[in-house]
Amino acid sequence: MIETRLLPTDELLRSLVDEVVEIRVRENAVLQKIAELDRRGAAVELGYKNLPQVLRHAVRWDLTTAKKWVANAGLLGSEITPTGSELAPVLPVTADAVAEGALSVEHVAVVAEVMKALPAEAEGSVVGFAREHEPSAVRAFGKELAYRLYQDDPEPREPEPAPQVNQHVMQWKNGMLEIKALLDTVTGAKYQALLDPLAKPRPETADDGPDLRPRSEREGDALAELVDLMLRADQLPEHGGEPVTLTVTMRYDDLAKQVGHATLDNGERIPAEQVRQLACSAGIIPLLLGAKSRPMDIGRKTRTFTAGIRRTLVARDRGCAFPGCGRPPRQCDGHHIRHWSDGGDTSVDNAVLLCRHHHTLIHQSEWDVTMEHGIPTFYAPPLARRATQAPEKSSPHRGLIAPPVLVGRRRSRAVKA
Structure with missing residues (x-):
């Protein structure tokens, strides 16, 4: 065996990639064996309540891990009917990719999750993306794909969604005010946009060193500073080089027809009927999309990015x-x-x-x-x-x-x- 310390970096990395592929191929063999144990009812035969309990004792997996492997095996394994016919796996494209060693067990779980909201023919696109990206990116891809596929469908009428109600509870405890709040989508986005620039870590200095406050403390101090700012009324925090704003982005045609959705700058979507009301509010920047959904350029040539250019980048990226x-x-x-x-x-x-x-x-x-x-x-x-x-x-x-x-x-x- 070649001493790893003697290998060039690219060769060492290539070797690592090959090892991971081999591991994934062996994991697929394990999944197939688990599927076969499940098909033949091994848990009952061995006197266990279910197959995860068998694996918990036989392989010494945590029960959560055992359940995940059994679930993935059920998605990738083929079924045999009473007449002897073989049925394709629930996720056939995923099963092929796993057999090649292209996907991990974690990928399988995420693909199964996103496919719950997608038609079967979308599996090829999801798996193609999964071959190039980590599981967390696949989850975001699936969510966006589902939205794009169904964004033009009529809104469901039953059941009607419960209206969002803002809630705020204050209680004094030991000389401190405890605050609990539940805010609707738009109000929550405004609040987050106000608080975030004030909650950033302080710049490191020779006297004070780095900012060691945990995030919860920084956000608490930011809220206290926000209260002081609002009391002064004429001074507001800046966000991206401009006074705090909330950008609402949608196609011009959709705005004119009052159909579809608009997107807040935190990624949340709101119905079109709320946009006109928001556009009348102070601190709300409506950004309309031009042809092919590309933001209209509202910037100018300068070394630093202007507030207008930044708003356009937010809408695009x-x-x-x-x-x-x-x-x-x-x-x-x-x-x-x-x-x-x-x-x-x-x-x-x-x-x-x-x-x-x-x-x-x-x-x-x-x-x-x-x-x-x-x-x-x-x-x-x-x-x-x-x-x-x-x-x-x-x-x-x-x-x-x-x-x-x-x-x-x-x-x-x-x-x-």
Whole structure:
């Protein structure tokens, strides 16, 4: 056996990928055996209540883990009818991918979860996405795909949803006021937008060092500061370089016809009939979408991103655009795709929203991002592509439902400022 410390990094990573694929193939063999035990009624034969109890004692799995494996085995295993005919698995495309070692047990659970809200023919798209992404990204993909498939369906009339009612409870305990609140979607989004910029960690200084407060304490201090700000009335916190606002995005045709949904800048959707009322409120920015649902450019050329450009980026990217990242817009910065020092301008077509982690990654690693057909497209470092022996691919933008697009040779990299 070759000493791992002597292997080049790319070869070591390739070896790791191969090992993981082998593990997944062996996991599929385990799933098939579990399915067969379930088919022949092994639990009853062995005197157990159910098969997870058998596995709990035989394999020493926690009961939760055992139940997950049994459930996944039932989705991937074929059934034999009393006449001897073999029925296809519940998730046949997933079963093939698992047999290849392309998907993990965690992938199977998430695919099964999202397929509950999708038609059977959508399994190929979901599995294709799962082959390229981690389970959490597959869950977000499935949710967005379900919305896109059913967004034009008539709204259900029965049962009528319960109206959202704002609730607020205050109680003094030991000299401190305890507050509990339950807010409707729109009010909750406004509250979150107000509180978040005040709850960020304080900048590290030589005297005080880093901000060690836990998030709950930072948000409590932010609420106290918000109370003081509201008492002064003429001073409001800034969010993304502008006074706190809430962006409501929808197609112009839908607004005119009062159909469909609008999207808040935190990703929540609200019925169209609420939009006109919101548009009359202070601090609410209506952003209409132009042709092909692309935001109209409301920015201008300057080194720093203006409030108008940022609002357009929020409407387009809906948060960190890095594949699989779910950070909301309020935790993201604007990034120049072609850097300012290299002659890039400050515009929507040369910008992308990135959270602090992925913003740093783009600047300090071989990851790259380009704009293709108006969509931010990301390229993995050459080392990672060689390790997986996959062709260069661009991960699809988080707002699009499409498989990765094959691309040509990467552009030459410039020194990043």
